[in-house]
Amino acid sequence: MSEMITQKYCLIDPIKTGQRIKQKLDMNHLQVKDLAKMMSVSQQSVYKWIKGDTLPSLDNAVLLCSILNTTLDSIIIKSVVYEYQIEDIYVREDILESAFYTASSVNIS
Numbered sequence: 001m002s003e004m005i006t007q008k009y010c011l012i013d014p015i016k017t018g019q020r021i022k023q024k025l026d027m028n029h030l031q032v033k034d035l036a037k038m039m040s041v042s043q044q045s046v047y048k049w050i051k052g053d054t055l056p057s058l059d060n061a062v063l064l065c066s067i068l069n070t071t072l073d074s075i076i077i078k079s080v081v082y083e084y085q086i087e088d089i090y091v092r093e094d095i096l097e098s099a100f101y102t103a104s105s106v107n108i109s
Contacts (some may be wrong), residue, residue: 015052016077022050024068024075038067 025035032050036043039060048054056064065072 010078010080012055013052013077013079014055016079017055017075018050018052020075020077021064021068024070025050028068030068035064035067039063 025032032043032046036046039046041060045054045056049056055061061072061075065075068075
């Protein structure tokens with residue numbers, strides 16, 4: 001079985017980003033309710049960001065950075081993801097795909 005990296009890309013890590021938001025809140029002596037009020041969002045939204053359930057929209061992320069007096073790069077934590085191509089899997093997918101076309105081309109009356 002041979003294996004090779006086909007692509008490398010970055011994703012935002014919501015859990016680490018949430019931890020960073022919480023850290024910045026603490027550093028600025030702000031509570032969730034205060035931040036929510038300043039941003040005109042619900043407290044539940046801020047809690048979801050902190051827990052890593054969701055990420056703030058781009059508009060909210062920029063506003064968040066302005067309120068916390070920090071940069072977007074210091075809030076948004078990225079993780080690098082590698083995508084691998086394994087030849088055996090692609091061979092099996094090709095076989096299944098051709099078997100599917102063969103079966104679907106049969107006319108059953």
